[in-house]
Amino acid sequence: MLTLLRQELYKQIHGKFYIGWGIVILAISLLSGYFYHNGSAAMSVTNSSARMFSNGLAMALVAMIVFASSLLTSDFSNNTIKYLFARQFSRGQILISKLIITVLMFVYLVIVAFIAAGIGNILFNEARPFLWSDMLPYLIGMSFYLFLMIPIVLLISNIFKSNAVAIAIGLVFYFVSNVINVFLNILMDKFEWIKYNPLNFLNILRQYSIHEYSQLSRLSLPQLEVGTIIWGIIILVITYLVYNHRNV
Amino acid sequence: MKTLEVKSLDKFFGRKQALYDVSFDIEPGTILGLIGPNGAGKSTIMKSIVGLTNYSSGLIKINGEVLTTNKRKSLKNVGSMIESPAPYLNLTGRQNLKLFNDGSTTDEEIQQIMEETQIVEFADKKAKKYSLGMKQRLGIAISLLNHPKLLILDEPMNGLDPQSTHDLRDLLVKLAKRGISILISSHLLDELSRIADYYVVINHGKVIKKADSASFLSEGPKTIKFEVADLEAGKAALQSAGFEVTVYDKNLEIPDNEDSTAMNAGLSALNQAGIGIINVSRNQIDLEESLLKLLTDDNNKEEK
Numbered sequence: 277m278l279t280l281l282r283q284e285l286y287k288q289i290h291g292k293f294y295i296g297w298g299i300v301i302l303a304i305s306l307l308s309g310y311f312y313h314n315g316s317a318a319m320s321v322t323n324s325s326a327r328m329f330s331n332g333l334a335m336a337l338v339a340m341i342v343f344a345s346s347l348l349t350s351d352f353s354n355n356t357i358k359y360l361f362a363r364q365f366s367r368g369q370i371l372i373s374k375l376i377i378t379v380l381m382f383v384y385l386v387i388v389a390f391i392a393a394g395i396g397n398i399l400f401n402e403a404r405p406f407l408w409s410d411m412l413p414y415l416i417g418m419s420f421y422l423f424l425m426i427p428i429v430l431l432i433s434n435i436f437k438s439n440a441v442a443i444a445i446g447l448v449f450y451f452v453s454n455v456i457n458v459f460l461n462i463l464m465d466k467f468e469w470i471k472y473n474p475l476n477f478l479n480i481l482r483q484y485s486i487h488e489y490s491q492l493s494r495l496s497l498p499q500l501e502v503g504t505i506i507w508g509i510i511i512l513v514i515t516y517l518v519y520n521h522r523n524v
Numbered sequence: 525m526k527t528l529e530v531k532s533l534d535k536f537f538g539r540k541q542a543l544y545d546v547s548f549d550i551e552p553g554t555i556l557g558l559i560g561p562n563g564a565g566k567s568t569i570m571k572s573i574v575g576l577t578n579y580s581s582g583l584i585k586i587n588g589e590v591l592t593t594n595k596r597k598s599l600k601n602v603g604s605m606i607e608s609p610a611p612y613l614n615l616t617g618r619q620n621l622k623l624f625n626d627g628s629t630t631d632e633e634i635q636q637i638m639e640e641t642q643i644v645e646f647a648d649k650k651a652k653k654y655s656l657g658m659k660q661r662l663g664i665a666i667s668l669l670n671h672p673k674l675l676i677l678d679e680p681m682n683g684l685d686p687q688s689t690h691d692l693r694d695l696l697v698k699l700a701k702r703g704i705s706i707l708i709s710s711h712l713l714d715e716l717s718r719i720a721d722y723y724v725v726i727n728h729g730k731v732i733k734k735a736d737s738a739s740f741l742s743e744g745p746k747t748i749k750f751e752v753a754d755l756e757a758g759k760a761a762l763q764s765a766g767f768e769v770t771v772y773d774k775n776l777e778i779p780d781n782e783d784s785t786a787m788n789a790g791l792s793a794l795n796q797a798g799i800g801i802i803n804v805s806r807n808q809i810d811l812e813e814s815l816l817k818l819l820t821d822d823n824n825k826e827e828k
Contacts, residue, residue, distance in 0.1 A: 279626045286623050290615055355610035359624060359666065362574035362606065364599040524576040 280365055280373035288377060294384060297339040301385060302392040305332040309396030325397040326410035332389030333418055336382070337450065340422055343381055344429040345442035347374050348519065352437055357524055367520045375512075378426060386415065417484025424477055424504045425449065427511035434518045449478060457492055464494060471495055474507040525588050527552050527674050527705035528573065533582035535568055535729075542568050543579070543729045550674070550705045550722075555696060557720035558709040559815055565729040566709045567607055570678050573707070574604045587673060603672035605680060609663025613652035617643050617662045620651060624666050634669070640695055641665040642688070656683030664692065668699075675699065675706045681715055693719050717811035725818055732822045740814060746806070747777040748787050753800030765793035780806060 288294060308331045312324035351357040360370055393411075425446065433442035449456065456475060463470045470476070471494045480500040483489035490496055495503065528550040535543035543565050550556045558566050571577040573584055575595060584591040589598035611620040621634050629637075638644045641661045646654065651662065660683050667675055675696075681689050689712070696706055697719055710716045723740050725733040733740070751774075752758035758776050762769045767778040767790060778790050787804065794801055 282627075283623055286619075287612065287615075290619060292614075354613065355608065356612055358576060358604075358606050358610055361576050362599070362602070362604045363626075364596040366595060521578070523578065524571065 277365075277369050277373065280369055281376060284373050284377040285380075288381065293339075293343060294381065297335070297342075297385060298388045300339070301332045301335045301388045302395075304335050305329070305389060305392035306396050306399070309393075309400040313400035324401050325393050326414075328396040329389055329393035329411045330414045332392050333386065333414060336385035336389055337418055337422065338447065339385055340378070340382055340426065341429055341446035341450065342443055344378060344426045345433045345439040345446060347378065347433075348430060349433045349437060349439040349442070352522075352524075353439075361524055368516060371516055371519055375426075382419075382422060413484045417481045420484070420501060420504045421478060421481035423508040424474060424480075424511070427508050427515055428474065431511050431515040431518065434515055434522075449475070453478060453482075461492065468494075472503065474511065477504045477507055480504050525552075526550060526585070527587060528707065529583070529585040530569070530573065531583040531585075533569065533572060533584070534580045535565075535572060535577070536580045541729065543572075546582070546726070546729070546731050548724045548731060548734055550707060552673070552705055553700050553703045554721040555700050555706040555708060555719050556722045556724060557716045558707060558724050558726065559713065559716065559811075560726035561819060564726040566726055567678055568729075569726070570604070570606055570676050570707065570709065574602060574606065574676060575599060576606060601671060601673040602676065603667030603669065603674070604676040604678075605663040605667045606676070606678045608679075608682075609659040609666075611651040611654075611659060611662050611666065614650060616650055617647040617654070617658075617665070620662060621647075621665060621669060624669050626670050628671060629669050637665050637668045640698075641668070642691060657685060657688055660684055661688065661692075664695075673704060675704055675708075677706065677708045679710055680708065681710050681712050689715055713811040713815060723811075725815060727819055727822045733818055740811070746780040748780045748790060749803075749805045750776040750778075750790060750794065750801060751803040752776060752794060753802060757797060758794055758799045761793050761797035761799055762790060765789060767793075 305328045309324060309328045312327060351360060361367065428449075429442045429446045432445050433439050436442065457479065460470065460473070460476055476493055476495070477500055479489055479493040479495075480497075483493055483497055483500060487497070493500060526549045530549065531547050533543050533546040534541065546565070546569060548556070558569065560566055568577065572579040573586070573591070575591065584598075586598040586602060591598045611617070612623065615623060618634075618638070621637070625634065635644075638647055641664050643658070643661050643665055646658055651659065654662065660680065664677065664680055667677065677696075681692060684692060693715060696708070700706055700719075700721075708716065708720070717737070720737055722736050723733070724731055747770075749772075750758060750762075755771065755774065755776065759769050759771060762776060762778055767786075770777045778786060780786055787806070791801070791804065
């Protein structure tokens, strides 16, 4: 297991993903800080450090969807999967090592977003204290969101054998969730139980920041938290079953 | 203890059966050539052995460990290159070797592997810049990591120039002398015939022959080959003299016997019929011809 982790880490360290997305997060955070500071009065906000952090995290979320979508498929498209499967490790161990690397990548991107917000705070916000109370809910909400979103992306990429499809679906869920919510709500009016479908639990990201979102999701925050974890685990198990039965 | 035991292996793809009751084994320090036409099932057998594909029934034991019950122990000392080498393209050759090292191969040993597979000079270039032959050598180098007792190489000579093929041949023989067992498939039968100790011939997913190298070639039918000016007339002349004639590669072939009577009788039959004789030779059967005859016989048997 440690060998697999070391190998996954080695691949990431020698890849460009973490550098590229680190730069993107840094740039977005600082740019947003610049505009909050120098833009119109409407854009100027008192908690701009928290805003810079959340903008960086929003980029981190996109990065994580891209990362997860290629986590399994890149090995298939490059054929390197043959070297992974033809060894003494079980497929479960391989999947777990990849999930751990995903968590580590998320932690790294959060740290980059935090540092970027800190730099932006010094440069554009006269080093005012961080508003932790604004930053924390978004971070927790995003962690829950990714706990469900990453397994969904992994499952889709695994089934379709294509990271492009997984990225597309992942980003669609994120950017067009309002449209999806409208459709879901129409269905929920007729069938109440539809509120327990996994897509509805993706609203946890917004509901953490805006509690009124519960009217849309029709679930309380604790319900969303528990449901997100349950669905995340269920989808991970399905992902494992699909992965375990893949012939190369 | 045998390095590899494959017993009664069956494999279905949906309803289609790809492997039928495949059985063979490999002794330590020997090279087994797995041969057969494209689509015969060679790669499927190799993939089943290393766990890339699930087999439907049967038993695979590696170094005494059953693959399905103890994958960890059974595949720990197996190196493989199936179908084509697949290194990480954004890494250099050296980085690829470090990546696939499970920690049991020292830096000195990695250097030795690079020298043996002759990748030292391009070891620090990214693999995406490698030619097919370079990738092939890197793939073989990766399979040699972690002290394998069994090497499974699917078409390892593909894309190699004659010198590299020669060097790989020497390397495989050297590895076998060190006690490593090698299961190898190749369409370059001439190359294979120089190193293999045993052969397993696969056709339509079935083992149609298992034999050691010497007996495989000696068991093949010996023939006399006539290259004649008129193929049809020559065939008729030989048939009328009582020979069973086969037309193979624009030549006429009749069964040989230990003395020269068959050759003399064939020559006089052709002379009497006035057929121009361009060349006569005793057919030195090689692996390729032996395989082709075997496959032809097997296909004919199936058609009947």
